[in-house]
Amino acid sequence: xxxxxxxxxxxxxxxxxxxxxxxxxxxxxxxxxxxxxxxxxxxxxxxxxxxxxxxxxxxxxxxxxxxxxxxxxxxxxxxxxxxxxxxxxxxxxxxxxxxxxxxxxxxxxxxxxxxxxxxxxxxxxxxxxxxxxxxxxxxxxxxxxxxxxxxxxxxxxxxxxxxxxxxxxxxxxxxxxxxxxxxxxxxxxxxxxxxxxxxxxxxxxxxxxxxxxxxxxxxxxxxxxxxxxxxxxxxxxxxxxxxx
Amino acid sequence: xxxxxxxxxxxxxxxxxxxxxxxxxxxxxxxxxxxxxxxxxxxxxxxxxxxxxxxxxxxxxxxxxxxxxxxxxxxxxxxxxxxxxxxxxxxxxxxxxxxxxxxxxxxxxxxxxxxxxxxxxxxxxxxxxxxxxxxxxxxxxxxxxxxxxxxxxxxxxxxxxxxxxxxxxxxxxxxxxxxxxxxxxxxxxxxxxxxxxxxxxxxxxxxxxxxxxxxxxxxxxxxxxxxxxxxxxxxxxxxxxxxx
DNA sequence: TGTACATCAGTGAACGCGCGTTCACTGATGTAC
DNA sequence: TGTACATCAGTGAACGCGCGTTCACTGATGTAC
Numbered sequence: 001x002x003x004x005x006x007x008x009x010x011x012x013x014x015x016x017x018x019x020x021x022x023x024x025x026x027x028x029x030x031x032x033x034x035x036x037x038x039x040x041x042x043x044x045x046x047x048x049x050x051x052x053x054x055x056x057x058x059x060x061x062x063x064x065x066x067x068x069x070x071x072x073x074x075x076x077x078x079x080x081x082x083x084x085x086x087x088x089x090x091x092x093x094x095x096x097x098x099x100x101x102x103x104x105x106x107x108x109x110x111x112x113x114x115x116x117x118x119x120x121x122x123x124x125x126x127x128x129x130x131x132x133x134x135x136x137x138x139x140x141x142x143x144x145x146x147x148x149x150x151x152x153x154x155x156x157x158x159x160x161x162x163x164x165x166x167x168x169x170x171x172x173x174x175x176x177x178x179x180x181x182x183x184x185x186x187x188x189x190x191x192x193x194x195x196x197x198x199x200x201x202x203x204x205x206x207x208x209x210x211x212x213x214x215x216x217x218x219x220x221x222x223x224x225x226x227x228x229x230x231x232x233x234x235x236x237x238x239x240x241x242x243x244x
Numbered sequence: 245x246x247x248x249x250x251x252x253x254x255x256x257x258x259x260x261x262x263x264x265x266x267x268x269x270x271x272x273x274x275x276x277x278x279x280x281x282x283x284x285x286x287x288x289x290x291x292x293x294x295x296x297x298x299x300x301x302x303x304x305x306x307x308x309x310x311x312x313x314x315x316x317x318x319x320x321x322x323x324x325x326x327x328x329x330x331x332x333x334x335x336x337x338x339x340x341x342x343x344x345x346x347x348x349x350x351x352x353x354x355x356x357x358x359x360x361x362x363x364x365x366x367x368x369x370x371x372x373x374x375x376x377x378x379x380x381x382x383x384x385x386x387x388x389x390x391x392x393x394x395x396x397x398x399x400x401x402x403x404x405x406x407x408x409x410x411x412x413x414x415x416x417x418x419x420x421x422x423x424x425x426x427x428x429x430x431x432x433x434x435x436x437x438x439x440x441x442x443x444x445x446x447x448x449x450x451x452x453x454x455x456x457x458x459x460x461x462x463x464x465x466x467x468x469x470x471x472x473x474x475x476x477x478x479x480x481x482x483x484x485x486x487x488x
Numbered sequence: 489t490g491t492a493c494a495t496c497a498g499t500g501a502a503c504g505c506g507c508g509t510t511c512a513c514t515g516a517t518g519t520a521c
Numbered sequence: 522t523g524t525a526c527a528t529c530a531g532t533g534a535a536c537g538c539g540c541g542t543t544c545a546c547t548g549a550t551g552t553a554c
Contacts, residue, residue, distance in 0.1 A: 125457075173468050205445035228411050
């Protein structure tokens with residue numbers, strides 16, 4: 001009776017229930033984080049909220065770390081989605097904002113709309129939580145950085161990017177960045193890669209200061225300062241790349 | 245018998261013991277933070293480590309929050325000191341690094357040397373900890389920002405700064421920044437203030453990404469990228485301020 | 489088609505541990521006369 | 522100079538709460554024949 005559009009084997013009752021329960025646990029845990037902060041997450045509280053006992057959770061997640069990892073992965077995806085969507089709908093606004101600036105504003109907006117999840121991703125590492133080594137979170141990160149680098153560099157040729165005007169990079173750093181671009185999907189020449197990291201830090205720094213309350217003295221005008229900073233950043237970035 | 249150079253009334257035995265004990269509590273708590281992370285701080289563990297009972301701590305700090313606040317204030321001061329000291333000893337290095345870049349590297353170095361304290365200042369707010377409204381921490385912040393703005397803008401006239409080339413600021417933001425400069429000691433014209441915030445975000449963002457492990461794929465070369473970014477930032481900043 | 493067995497979601501009970509804070513009290517230190 | 526009192530650092534005992542994880546077990550769901 002389940003919709004079966006793609007010819008996948010239909011799920012059994014057990015499997016459907018399991019999927020629903022897993023989803024409920026994740027949603028509840030995420031809600032707890034958004035309400036109490038990432039460090040307040042407790043398995044017992046989640047179970048209580050779902051009307052079950054703690055032990056039952058162990059049928060769905062082997063332990064607390066696994067649950068947290070799942071939420072982190074989900075949050076990374078949500079952030080990447082927000083950036084992507086901001087870019088995709090950029091032309092709809094009639095403003096003259098460069099799409100790159102729109103992308104950074106998508107990043108900022110998601111962070112401000114979900115401060116606790118942003119803290120989960122970029123704040124103090126959780127106590128007693130050991131992040132897994134696998135690439136569960138890396139995928140979303142790569143996806144997001146592809147969006148940024150496409151908006152920043154997409155309209156330049158590889159030769160232009162390789163000739164970007166920066167202080168000279170050491171041979172070791174150049175070599176390291178060359179290596180990175182082999183296994184990563186993004187194929188940026190070293191100077192452009194360095195500029196990307198710098199820009200990422202700039203964007204992230206302003207957002208993190210704002211979300212964590214260290215710019216509160218600027219009051220209502222943080223969005224305006226952010227936009228100004230990102231516009232300037234983009235202008236200066238373009239000025240570093242030689243004409244074709 | 246205590247050294248009494250400044251003519252202050254000599255401390256009684258009780259007062260000296262109290263000062264020593266307070267210092268010991270603070271040092272131990274700070275050490276616990278540097279060893280276990282800010283979220284692991286526990287009064288009981290601190291007391292245990294000092295060979296006393298928990299209750300005794302309440303003679304020195306009214307509660308856990310007060311102890312944390314004292315450590316935060318101390319850390320802010322240490323960070324400001326590190327930046328100041330970097331600038332003060334800048335000329336000793338024979339390099340051609342601008343003093344502003346040296347200042348930002350002082351910021352970065354302190355953060356890397358004391359990642360857990362840096363997390364305490366700029367990471368996820370502590371659970372169950374309510375930051376006090378008073379300006380205990382503000383003083384050090386202002387001091388540090390004065391160093392940066394002196395290095396960034398000290399050699400320009402007020403007229404030059406007021407004419408800095410940025411996208412136009414809204415009248416509301418201009419007014420707000422004018423207000424800020426009245427009660428703060430720093431007297432930056434609005435466009436310069438906006439550029440200062442942007443630069444602060446840039447510096448902070450790169451440091452926070454590095455300290456929290458989000459730039460680990462750059463490996464050993466994070467210092468080089470940071471220096472490049474800060475050099476570029478300074479160059480671009482200067483380019484925005486018209487000649488006298 | 490029904491039956492025997494395997495799988496799985498859930499519970500009850502428990503282990504062993506942590507925490508911040510309050511209260512009533514003792515003994516040392518400091519002070520006024 | 523000694524004496525009576527006040528202040529303060531520290532303890533013992535307790536309150537009331539939280540947590541993650543493991544174990545043995547029941548009853549529902551799924552599967553092989």
